[in-house]
Amino acid sequence: MPGLTLQDLPQVEEFTPDPSNIDAVVQSLARVGGVVIRGLVPQAKLDLIERDVRPHLDADSPWSGDFFPPETRRAFGLAGKSDTFMRTIPMDPLYQAVCDRILKSTYQAYTGQKLETSVSHPQLNNTIVFSIGPGARAQELHRDDMIHHNYLKAITADEWTPDRETGIGFFIAGKKTTKANGATRFIPGSHLWDTLTPPDEDLTFxxxxxxxxxxxxxxxxxxxxxxxxTADEERLIFSCFMTKGYLRQEENQYLAVPIEKVRELPEEMQRLIGYRVSHPFLGWLDLEDPIKAVYGKDWKKPETSDLY
Ligand SMILES: O=C(O)CCC(=O)C(=O)O
Ligand SMILES: [Fe+2]
Incomplete structure (x- = not known):
């Protein structure tokens, strides 16, 4: 975007986690593409998550490609590794409300003369904890919606509609994150750009x-x-993405989380990680709700199977 500076871009706004902020957060995302929520997770919860994930970070080996710097350690498949992570991050009520507003899809189609209405609920796309050590270089600017081949045309903020979006990311600081220790940088308003407009490092917040x-x-x-x-600061980030219910998940939850672990999760979490039908007809098992795989022979078949 030649000639632009960060001052010309929409200002990033900050909110508290109060549920009454949902409308304002969604409006801010529509205009800016990113928002900061202050004070979402108490320190005691962060400590519990860190205790669960630290052994997995310690066991991770350096990435061999160049998407992540070699000083990065990551933990994945968190649905099978940390109940506190799952309840605190992906299932956070404000984040879930935002995902519902932007990623829930309602679709109408005729079957014969009957107009059917189907709802597809958002699902978990990935879970990643990042620990990024001193000396790590910057990651290249990129758009995570590339995974879904999401070609977009340039629009104004007033023209933005939720159907443009394929995913929403959620990054929680496990430790203080600063520009010096590698804070996530992003280009405000770049969700309104054409997909084939290259990024510009001078425009990052x-x-x-x-x-x-x-x-x-x-x-x-x-x-x-x-x-x-920095010489000695670890940047510790607890993150997840949600995606639309009818898109393929970035992190393969069916393989990342052993079925025995899935069985221990509350149903709400089983649904969130993908054990549900995206209506109409997507993701069935034997033309039935895939949750039957979790319950095995204890599963009670409903009277009428509704795949719309
Ligand atoms: O390290 C970060 O803050 C962001 C990482 C990221 O964007 C990615 O891995 O896709
Ligand atoms: Fe990314």
């Missing part, structure tokens, strides 16, 4: 967060992890 603060971002925004230029 750094989402600097205190422990427990959150950054919510549309997957269509240019963003990336930044360089950790």
């Amino acid at each position: 750094y989402a600097e967060l205190n422990p427990g603060d959150a950054f919510i971002m549309l997957a269509s925004c240019y963003h990336g992890g930044s360089a950790n230029t």
Whole structure:
């Protein structure tokens, strides 16, 4: 975007996690593409999540490609590894409300002369904990909606509608994140750009967060992890994405979470990670609700199977 500076772009807004902020958060995402939520997760919860994930971070080995710097350690498949992570991050009520507003899809289609209305609920796309150590270089700016081949045309903020979006990211600071230790940077308003407009490093805003603060971002925004230029600070981020119910999940939940672990989860979480039909007709098992795989022979077949 030649000639533009960060001042010309929409200003990033901050909110508290109060549920009454949902409308304002959605409006802000529509205009800016990213919002900061202050004070979402208390320190005691962060400590519990860290205790669950630290052994997995320690066991991770350096990434061999160049998408992540080698100083990055990650933990994945969190639905099978940390109940506190799942309840606190993906299932956060404000985040879920935002995902419902933007990613829930209602579709109408004729079957014969009958107009059927089907609802597809958002589902978990991925779970990642990042620990990024001193000396890590910056990650290239990218849009996570590339995974879904989401070609977009340039529009104005007034023209934005939720159907443009394929995913919403949620990044919670497990430790203080600053520009110096590699805070996620993103280009405000870049969700309104044409997909084939390249990113511009001069237009980035750094989402600097205190422990427990959150950054919510549309997957269509240019963003990336930044360089950790400190001598001794770890940047610890607890993250997930949600996606539309009819798109393929980035992290394969059916393989990432052993079925024995899935059986231990509350039904709400089983549904969230993908054990549900996206209406109409997507994801069935024997033309029935895939949750039957979780309950095995204890599963009670409903009287009428509704796949619309
Ligand atoms: O490290 C970060 O803050 C962001 C990471 C990221 O964007 C990614 O891995 O896709
Ligand atoms: Fe990303």
